[in-house]
Amino acid sequence: MIVNIKQRKYERDVETSAEDIANLQKIAQGMSMPQERAIVQGTVISVTKDHVWVDIGVKSEGKISIEEFSMNGHGEVPREGDMIELWLDKLEGHKGLSISYSKVKHINSWKALDQIFRTGSLIDGIISNQGKGGFTVNLLPWGVKAFLPISQTDLKIRNLANTDPKLLSKEKFTFVIIKMERKWNIVVSRKNIRGSEEEISEQTEEKTEPASS
The missing domain is CATH 2.40.50.140 (Nucleic acid-binding proteins)
Incomplete structure (x- = not known):
């Protein structure tokens, strides 16, 4: 009879230990579970x-x-x-x-883009879409979207947009960030960039203007 009591106590201890282990495993899984957002x-x-x-x-x-x-x-x-x-x-x-993937790239890229904006450095991008009043630009290498107003384009982009818009997405352009606000409100420009079609055209016009007498 004493043996049976000890046996039952041992079985209860084993059951309790197994339950504790299961609870610990659940806690460990919860602690290692990735956090949302x-x-x-x-x-x-x-x-x-x-x-x-x-x-x-x-x-x-x-x-x-x-x-x-x-x-x-x-x-x-x-x-x-x-x-x-x-x-x-x-x-x-x-x-x-x-x-x-793109969202985490956007988060990580904000600091780099802010530095580019503050220093006035140039940045490459791909024109992905043409909409009302301008173009959507994917800034490289992050793919962050920016807005290029028509008033801030150069002759090359305007000519391609009028003749064959599909070619815009196949070429990489250089831009300067002229506006940058939270919530990814980024505006870029192609004007006054060295080597742009606009600048080359303006330089050509200056050279061909007759000298004043």
Whole structure:
């Protein structure tokens, strides 16, 4: 009888220990679970024609549109096994894991763009779209979108826009940032840039003007 009591006590202790271990495992999993609305590390596990599949250490794998990396063919698509930084929006959205590559690039690029703006340095970009009053420009290498007003374009861009707009997205242009505010309100210009079509035209006109008597 005494043996049976000890046996039951031992079994209860074992059950309690197993329960404690299970609870500790849950706590550990919760502590290691990536935080939503934050930057996380991910491993590229597969690259297809349309998507990059990433493992961030949770049950579900996430996919990112290849367009977030390609930036009209001028970006760099990661390879299988690469570690990349991602923005984790939701662990379980209506379409599963919600992650973004371009958003974390935007966050990391703000400091660099702000420095470029403050120093008046030049920056390269690709014109991705023409809209009312101007053009959308993807600033390289981040792909951050900026606005190029028609009044801030040069002759080359205006000529391409009038003759063959598709060629605009196949060429890299140099810009200067003339306005930069929070919420990604960035305005760029092609005017007064050394080597631009506008400047070359103005220099040519100055040389051909007759000398005043």
